Amino acid sequence: MKYLFLILLFTVVFISNSCLEKTDPYTKNYSGSEYFPLEVGNTWIYEVDSIIYDNKGSKIDTIKNIVKEVVSGYYEDNLGATNFIIKRYNKSSTGWNISDTWAAYGDNKQAIRVEDNLKFIKLVFPIKKDISWDGNEYFDAENTIINIAGEPIKMYDNWTYRYTSTDQAEDIGENHYENVATIVQVDYENSIQKRYSIEKYAKGTGLIYKNMIILNTQKIDQPNLSWEEKAEEGFILTQKLISFTKQ
Numbered sequence: 001m002k003y004l005f006l007i008l009l010f011t012v013v014f015i016s017n018s019c020l021e022k023t024d025p026y027t028k029n030y031s032g033s034e035y036f037p038l039e040v041g042n043t044w045i046y047e048v049d050s051i052i053y054d055n056k057g058s059k060i061d062t063i064k065n066i067v068k069e070v071v072s073g074y075y076e077d078n079l080g081a082t083n084f085i086i087k088r089y090n091k092s093s094t095g096w097n098i099s100d101t102w103a104a105y106g107d108n109k110q111a112i113r114v115e116d117n118l119k120f121i122k123l124v125f126p127i128k129k130d131i132s133w134d135g136n137e138y139f140d141a142e143n144t145i146i147n148i149a150g151e152p153i154k155m156y157d158n159w160t161y162r163y164t165s166t167d168q169a170e171d172i173g174e175n176h177y178e179n180v181a182t183i184v185q186v187d188y189e190n191s192i193q194k195r196y197s198i199e200k201y202a203k204g205t206g207l208i209y210k211n212m213i214i215l216n217t218q219k220i221d222q223p224n225l226s227w228e229e230k231a232e233e234g235f236i237l238t239q240k241l242i243s244f245t246k247q
Contacts, residue, residue: 180202
């Protein structure tokens with residue numbers, strides 16, 4: 001449980017349940033909406049594997065989990081945008097336990113998710129190869145610090161999102177997808193840090209794959225070691241879609 005936030009990526013955005021009584025206003029008119037489907041009742045189940053480095057690399061924890069996301073309702077923010085509520089659940093021996101609540105919305109220019117009060121521009125429209133954007137422009141990425149196993153890490157330095165491929169057929173786990181857009185959010189390293197993050201979205205489904213490698217080291221005198229061998233703090237996370245149920 002110490003590292004549960006990592007598997008779920010971050011913590012809670014609290015939203016009142018009173019908004020769940022409204023009628024779903026969602027329309028699919030915004031460009032690219034099929035890659036970011038938001039309808040009350042939509043449900044995604046993911047397999048999430050994490051490797052967490054602690055105590056200068058002497059402690060390595062491997063964690064496997066199943067996470068469910070459900071679009072449970074919506075509300076309007078102070079700018080009039082319709083935000084969809086995403087309830088997230090962690091699977092345990094007793095069943096599904098709610099872990100946190102996020103939000104997401106889309107318009108004809110971009111698709112946004114709010115995760116632990118950090119607002120990310122996940123997609124921009126139209127979806128086209130080599131288009132790039134600042135997906136972290138809504139927060140101070142340079143000074144945002146995330147605690148990983150008690151160690152403060154600046155995760156978001158040097159991030160520039162870019163479509164590296166679009167409309168590609170791919171197999172993720174046991175599932176086949178005909179139209180997949182791949183976004184490399186960061187691919188950067190130097191002698192003391194590695195930052196890599198990639199997401200894949202399938203047409204008609206949404207997020208199907210995520211891989212993050214956020215590692216730090218001071219072993220600059222051992223350049224021939226792989227990052228898995230020399231990492232002293234940080235994590236590696238892989239998230240794969242198991243199933244998607246559309247409302």
